[in-house]
Structure formats: structure tokens, C-alpha cells
Amino acid sequence: MPALSDHVAIVTGASSGIGEATAKHLATEGATVVLAARREGRLNDLKNAIEADGGTALVVPTDVTDRDAVKALAQRTVDEYGRIDVLVNNAGVMPLTYLHNMQTDDWYSTVDINLYGVLHAIEAVLPTMIEQERGHVVNVSSTAGRKVYPGGAVYSATKYGVRALSEGMRQELGPRFGIRVTCIEPGAVATELTDTISDEELKKDSAKMFSKLTPLEAERIAESIVYAVTAPASATVAEILVMPTDQMR
Numbered sequence: 001m002p003a004l005s006d007h008v009a010i011v012t013g014a015s016s017g018i019g020e021a022t023a024k025h026l027a028t029e030g031a032t033v034v035l036a037a038r039r040e041g042r043l044n045d046l047k048n049a050i051e052a053d054g055g056t057a058l059v060v061p062t063d064v065t066d067r068d069a070v071k072a073l074a075q076r077t078v079d080e081y082g083r084i085d086v087l088v089n090n091a092g093v094m095p096l097t098y099l100h101n102m103q104t105d106d107w108y109s110t111v112d113i114n115l116y117g118v119l120h121a122i123e124a125v126l127p128t129m130i131e132q133e134r135g136h137v138v139n140v141s142s143t144a145g146r147k148v149y150p151g152g153a154v155y156s157a158t159k160y161g162v163r164a165l166s167e168g169m170r171q172e173l174g175p176r177f178g179i180r181v182t183c184i185e186p187g188a189v190a191t192e193l194t195d196t197i198s199d200e201e202l203k204k205d206s207a208k209m210f211s212k213l214t215p216l217e218a219e220r221i222a223e224s225i226v227y228a229v230t231a232p233a234s235a236t237v238a239e240i241l242v243m244p245t246d247q248m249r
């Protein structure tokens with residue numbers, strides 16, 4: 001019997017990168033996966049791939065900055081399957097930019113997606129998980145949630161926030177409601193994440209930095225998430241930091 005055969009998991013940011021890999025891995029472990037992101041075509045392709053491998057997936061196109069849409073995502077999941085066992089709070093952007101370049105739209109969109117988006121999903125699933133007296137929230141932070149670099153001030157602010165939020169959630173929701181909370185902190189991973197960087201000065205500098213390391217494949221992060229989710233219910237894997245071996249900081 002696959003480890004997650006009776007589980008229903010919502011994955012935000014499932015249309016690419018870490019979210020896509022995680023949805024596939026959870027489905028391979030038997031979970032029914034609910035795929036959320038904005039690009040519906042990519043989500044449908046993923047659903048087809050999962051179903052071709054014998055899994056079950058539901059596509060619910062969702063913009064995580066839209067609080068009502070995220071509530072509707074959770075409601076649709078409960079309507080279809082009657083439960084929510086796992087939320088992988090993964091949707092995020094990283095439009096790194098030097099503060100002096102005043103690309104302030106990037107600052108605010110980063111906070112809207114990486115922090116408010118995460119809160120929206122927690123708000124949407126928590127009543128169901130509390131009622132079930134079980135559930136697992138996996139929040140995706142970053143090494144940038146532990147260290148700050150020039151160009152990453154706002155991104156780091158959101159990822160430090162996600163890490164703090166995760167620890168607070170673990171303390172409040174584990175002992176009282178049996179809800180587990182895991183914070184995943186990847187180092188560099190080869191995904192589409194850097195596509196949102198439009199600060200030309202920063203792009204040049206970061207190209208130099210990234211040329212010195214070998215980014216991980218998204219599958220390595222998906223495997224970590226599966227490890228946390230498949231641990232016995234009595235064990236909370238509170239934090240996982242996964243970095244490329246040749247990444248210094």
C-alpha cells in the first residue's frame with residue numbers, strides 16, 4: 001500500500017519547478033493531488049502526466065494573492081474529497097532587485113505572493129484541519145530565510161517571515177490539534193524562479209554568483225517534502241535545509 005494512499009494534498013505553485021516535482025512525488029506515493037497555480041495549461045499537462053502514471057489529480061487554477069480564490073480552492077478540495085491532509089504552501093516568486101534601483105512593484109508583488117499568498121492558503125485549510133484534528137502544512141522558505149544578501153532584502157524578508165510563521169504554527173497547532181508543520185529551506189534549485197528578475201544590474205551580478213554552483217534538481221526538494229509528510233504522525237519534521245554540495249552560503 002503506498003504511504004499516502006488515503007491522503008489529499010493541495011500543492012500551490014504546481015505548474016513548474018519544486019511544486020510540479022512535489023505533486024508528482026506525492027501522487028507516486030498514492031496521494032490525490034490538487035494542483036493550484038495561475039497557468040492552467042501547465043496544470044492540465046501535469047494532471048495528464050500524473051494520471052498516465054496511475055495517480056489522481058484535480059486542477060484548480062488559483063492566484064494565491066486572491067484570498068477568496070484560495071478559500072474556493074480549499075472548499076473545492078473538501079467538496080470533491082471530503083478532507084485536506086496536506087497543504088504544500090509553495091507558490092512563490094523571486095524578482096531580486098537592488099533597493100536603490102527602486103523597482104518597488106517587485107517589492108510589493110514579492111510580499112503579496114510569498115507572504116500574503118502563504119497566509120491565504122493557511123487561512124483556507126486551517127478550519128478543515130482543526131476539525132479533522134490532523135493535517136500537515138509544508139511551507140517553502142529558503143536559505144534566504146536564514147541569510148540576507150544584497151538584492152535579496154525583500155525576498156529574504158518574506159522567507160524569514162515564512163520560517164517564523166512555520167515555527168509559530170508548529171508550536172500552536174501541533175500539541176493542541178495534531179497538525180504538523182514543516183518548513184523547507186532549499187538552496188539553489190534549477191527552476192523558472194529567476195525568470196522574474198528584471199533588475200539588469202542585479203542580473204549581471206547574480207549570473208556570476210550562480211555560475212559558481214550546480215543548482216539542485218527540483219526532485220531533491222520534492223523528496224524532502226515526501227520524507228516529512230510520510231514520517232509517522234507522532235513525528236514532526238520541523239525544518240529541512242537542502243543545499244547543493246558546492247553552494248557555499
Ligand SMILES: NC(=O)c1ccc[n+]([C@@H]2O[C@H](COP(=O)([O-])OP(=O)(O)OC[C@H]3O[C@@H](n4cnc5c(N)ncnc54)[C@H](OP(=O)(O)O)[C@@H]3O)[C@@H](O)[C@H]2O)c1
Pocket residue numbers: 012013014015016017018019036037038039040042062063064065090091092093094113117140141142143185186187188189190191192193194218
Ligand atoms: N529555485 C530555487 O532556487 C529556490 C530556492 C529556495 C526556495 N525556493 C522557493 O520554492 C518555491 C517554488 O519556486 P520554484 O523554484 O519551483 O520556482 P518556479 O518554477 O518559478 O515555480 C513557482 C511557482 O509559483 C507559482 N506562482 C507564482 N505566483 C503565483 C500566484 N500569484 N498564484 C499562484 N501561483 C503562483 C508559479 O505558477 P504560475 O506562474 O503558473 O502561477 C509556479 O508554479 C518558491 O516559494 C521559491 O521561493 C526556490
